[in-house]
Amino acid sequence: MKNNALKLFTVIISLILFSCSSPQGNEESPTTSSSNDEVNTHSQAGVADDMSANNILNVAISSPDHTTLVAAVQAAQIEHVLVNAGPLTVFAPTNEAFAALPEGTVESLLKPENKAALAKILTRHAAPGSYKTMYLKDGMTLYMATGDYLPVVVKDGEYYVGGAKILGTVDCSNGIVHVVDKVILPE
Secondary structure, three states, X not given: OHHHHHHHHHXXXXXXXXXXXXXXXXXXXXXXXXXXXOOEEOHHHHOOOOOOOOOXXXXXXXXXXXXXXXXXXXXXXXXXXXXXXXXXXXXXEOHHHHHOOOOOHHHHHOOHHHHHHHHHHHHOOEEEOOXXXXXXXXXXXXXXXXXXXXXXXXXXXXXXXXXXXXXXXXEEOOEEEEEEOOOOOOO
């Protein structure tokens, strides 16, 4: 009886390990298209779920004002970060915010050789935890995923993080997205 239970346990563990292993050799991992046909996501970022609340990546993908941000997230290959359980607060620059950067900046950052720099810039827009505006206080500093601290300014009822003005907020299944008017670059 013990032997049969041990064999069954071994078979189950082997099946679990086998099903979780990644493809071997030169096979490419599959991609899944989201509702936006131009957007391909990878790993758990490609899981489609019409029943659950949208995660941060879903919100960005569905926003026509964040196509540049989505392209940058894909170029940096950090989609998985935006679908993790969180909580995470993302300060999401609009297309206009990216367009305000010096000419050629976005195009340069989207090149494969600049993937690490792009990932660092994007990561600077994320804070571990859920920070609704009611929790943001004038003069506080907010710890970002890069290890930086960004100043919070509240002026005339307007909220700014790292100099970027919060234009709107969307609650997500894994955190919060604050739409901002500026790309937060390192000094």
